[in-house]
Amino acid sequence: MPASGAAEPAVRRPPLLAITDLVVERSEASRPSRRILDQVTFVVEPGAVIALTGPSGAGKTTLLHAVAGLVSPDAGTVSWGDLDVTALPEAGRDRWRRDSVGLVFQDFQLLAELGVIENILLPVRFDHWRMPRAAVERAEQLATRVGLDPRGPRAGMLSRGEQQRLAIARALMRSPQLILADEPTASLDADNSARIADLLIETTREAAASILLVSHDDDLLGRAGRVHRLEGGGMRPELRPELQHERGVP
């Protein structure tokens, strides 16, 4: 696990991500508590590309947030190799997320007022006052890899496709071993969707990371090694198990 984003991505195998009997309930004022995730269990094998799909409100995003340690589950565990992420205190989860997880959002969530390179470097700022030279070089390489000019304009000036490419570069900056992507192509047109899907899968594979993504995009789902369907808070039987053999996913 790298200590900072300064390190070059090493070829290493990420640990197994295991979600076991995960329960998340949401209580809102004047409404009875509602179970968003109901004993969800599945694994993300090292280097696998796993997709989650399902109707709105099924709990897909909540599941991603729980995996990332952003939401504390009411029961169940999220394990990263031997590490029980759910047992970590908040600061520990922050550290784990910073070092091991890269997030890609549907609406990019860039800082529109900062330039390309500053957005990519942002996750390194969280624990570095002075930016290491190696980190800047890596950010420049990543920008070039996703087809952006490292000296490019502020993020708010980029097209939507460019913004999502920038978001992918930012997610990869600290060489995470797990990419969590929430509807990464949902707000893009068909052409851009296909390009972003390619880019996301390719760059993540280059980084030897695992991917857990949420999508309704058939094209993107078609590239996943396994597709799970969430419905009513529970995991339904795996879709298209034949893909598992075709893609050689364990």
Next chain:
Amino acid sequence: MNPWPVVIADLRALRWVAWAAPLLVAIAVALGVAISAQETALRRSSAQAADDFDLLIGAPGSHTQLVLTTVYLQPEAIPLVDGAILNALAGDERVRAAAPIAFGDSVRGHPVIGTTAEFAARWGRAVPSEGRLFARESEAVVGAEVGLRLGETVTPSHGVATRRPAGTDGEDEARHRHEGVRYTVVGRLPRFGTPWDGAILVPIESVWETHGLGNGHATEDARLGPPFDAARVPGVPAIVVKPRAVADAYGLRAQYRQGGTVAFFPAEVLVGLYTALGDVRDVLVVATTLNDVLVFTATTMLLLALAGLRRRRYAVLRALGASRSYILMSVWLGAALILAAGCLSGLVLGGLAAWVVGQLVEQRTGLVLAVAIGWPEVLGALGLVVVGSLMALLPAVASFRTPVGDSLR
């Protein structure tokens, strides 16, 4: 951790608010700073202006008016005191020097003051920066701000007109000119920073003669200054006395408080004025403090609302790996910067406003207000920076406490 990129992004996102909010704070702070600096300068400068007026003797009337007329040359007709007192004072062992002060004429708006050469030189403290002191009735020495050249000859007019550029006369002056009376400028006094810098000083004898009162001496060709002829010396509006010692000053004041005269130290009047000024200042300080509280509260509420609107932005940073303390630091720094920038700009703006007011006061009265931002103003502004920093914690803590999962939904 380095919160600056997020702080810079947040400030850029604020657009015009990033300028408007500090400006509002700056104006609120500037009001307090300007009032404080101006009041301090007014006290100091007005006290300095009265330095050479140890004891004033005049006819019964308003002490304040006598001070305003003699020290600050604010024109007003005041009753005359018997000129014979000048001789009594000249023979009094407690008196180091005494000088009459007479006014009522002007040249191009500059008041013409009749006095002695000794007082014109501020009891020997001042030496003309150009030329010399007057030695004849037809000679004048001008203040540093008077736009007359040495050797220039002028004719006084009765009454006071608006100050005009050199070489131009107003209609009022032309109508009331003392024809036949001429003064030749023979010297220029150094700058005192008082209204006397704009005055034309002439021998007291010439003022008496101009108004048909003789020259105060037994003969026409008597030398200028005291002693005067007891039978011929006319009345004067005021007499400035320089006592030999503090005890002498009190003795003289007690003596000339009776028998148809008033005697007092200008400092007494100033203390009274400062008390009134202090009361006004206190009211203004309360008003500006309330103003500061309102503006600081409004700005903090604005920043709090902005932090609320940016919940998702900060939640995304958390999702990317930022710790809660990083968010706390970023939001606090952004808010504190806005408030601190306002306070420090207010210090500068307040100093500038006090300087502008000082210039206006100098233009209108000739009293130079040495406006300066002192420690009280600096400490006041720094205190507000501290208060602002503490208030900036509100939006920071609000962001710190917001659950990430809820904000990302």
